[in-house]
Amino acid sequence: MSFSARQSNGIVVEFMETQVVFDSTRKTAFPLLVTHAHGDHCKGLRSKETYCTHPTLELADVQEAESHHLVEFNRPFEVGHAEVEAHNSGHILGSAQYKVTTDSESLVYTGDLNFRDTLITKRAEAVPCDVLIMESTYGTPCYFPSREYMYERIVDWTTFSIKRGRIPTFQTDALGNAQELITLLNIETALPVITHPRVSKYNEVYRKFGHNLQYFDEKSEEGLEISCGGNYALIVPKNVNLRTDVRAEKLDIAFVSGWGARFSGRRKAFCLSDHSDFYRLLDFVEEVAPRKVFTCHGSHRSKVTLAKKIQSALQIKSMPLKRESSSGVVRKHVDLARIGSCVEEIMANVKPGFIYPKGWLVSATCNGLRRFTKGEVETGLSASVKQGRLRYLHETDSFELNLP
Numbered sequence: 001m002s003f004s005a006r007q008s009n010g011i012v013v014e015f016m017e018t019q020v021v022f023d024s025t026r027k028t029a030f031p032l033l034v035t036h037a038h039g040d041h042c043k044g045l046r047s048k049e050t051y052c053t054h055p056t057l058e059l060a061d062v063q064e065a066e067s068h069h070l071v072e073f074n075r076p077f078e079v080g081h082a083e084v085e086a087h088n089s090g091h092i093l094g095s096a097q098y099k100v101t102t103d104s105e106s107l108v109y110t111g112d113l114n115f116r117d118t119l120i121t122k123r124a125e126a127v128p129c130d131v132l133i134m135e136s137t138y139g140t141p142c143y144f145p146s147r148e149y150m151y152e153r154i155v156d157w158t159t160f161s162i163k164r165g166r167i168p169t170f171q172t173d174a175l176g177n178a179q180e181l182i183t184l185l186n187i188e189t190a191l192p193v194i195t196h197p198r199v200s201k202y203n204e205v206y207r208k209f210g211h212n213l214q215y216f217d218e219k220s221e222e223g224l225e226i227s228c229g230g231n232y233a234l235i236v237p238k239n240v241n242l243r244t245d246v247r248a249e250k251l252d253i254a255f256v257s258g259w260g261a262r263f264s265g266r267r268k269a270f271c272l273s274d275h276s277d278f279y280r281l282l283d284f285v286e287e288v289a290p291r292k293v294f295t296c297h298g299s300h301r302s303k304v305t306l307a308k309k310i311q312s313a314l315q316i317k318s319m320p321l322k323r324e325s326s327s328g329v330v331r332k333h334v335d336l337a338r339i340g341s342c343v344e345e346i347m348a349n350v351k352p353g354f355i356y357p358k359g360w361l362v363s364a365t366c367n368g369l370r371r372f373t374k375g376e377v378e379t380g381l382s383a384s385v386k387q388g389r390l391r392y393l394h395e396t397d398s399f400e401l402n403l404p
Ligand SMILES: [Zn+2]
Pocket: 036, 038, 091, 112
């Protein structure tokens, strides 16, 4: 039996009588497989039946409950009619990709993916499968410099900043990049590293799982003492406002992110990411060698561009994962009667002489008494255009009455 997959508050995959959800953005009644502890992936962790790795559960700071099944890499377990196996995705501590195998087909969902070794993570495993659902955060052509080169530049900048009597300060993701930076500074410099409490919280979990991070929490006694003296490196989350910091005058601030080079403006930036760049994502697909690829995550343009490139460069059928409605081996039940009444509802919302943005029409019709879904309204809109009742205006993505 084939899979059908779609994006709907997470990645929903159906096969036989079973439905599972990956990285649900809310509580779900279906078995939930969580890839890692970044906020946009683990919101559903309090659901009834949840699978994740032990580090993920600890990093997400969810109390262990009976509903949590802790999974280990390369140890198969059963969900419904399928065998499921977690594999390293190389992104952050505990990050997993999942392979689901039925008697006729296999599917892998990557979650966030990094396909290069770093100081603290091993690169993602390329797990052979028929259908690959992969992230496309950096799905438009971009190139990250080698890690070794970035490490060297970061250390040089840190040393230079200290020599000038200043405080080298890194603004970055509190989970993932921050721990990689601490490890780098621990190995390459003798500087004490002070971390913001939000970073320290994650550091502790890394330590618990065997990463020997040397750091001082900013609010701890030692941290406060070192802060008074100077001669240390500081690591804070991206959204901390350092302009109001008492030390503001003394801070040399650098922004550390995969977007670093593109969006830093006039700030100092280092391009270091726990994702893979465009070209490395292609290498990954080539090594996995699936029959079909669905891209998800990132902007619409990212998903489309990466899918097109996979198709043209690797000759593997590839497309963005559909939202809401079924895709993959499609098992779509279009209720024609319902679409008919949806068209009537749309027409009731449209008055002559006005132009209606698509988004407005969709939400107005969804919020009507009949509670049509977004998918139904979109189908209803194209039906109305086909029937010649509405005219679609490309430039503004809007509709108007098609008057005779
Ligand atoms: Zn992530």
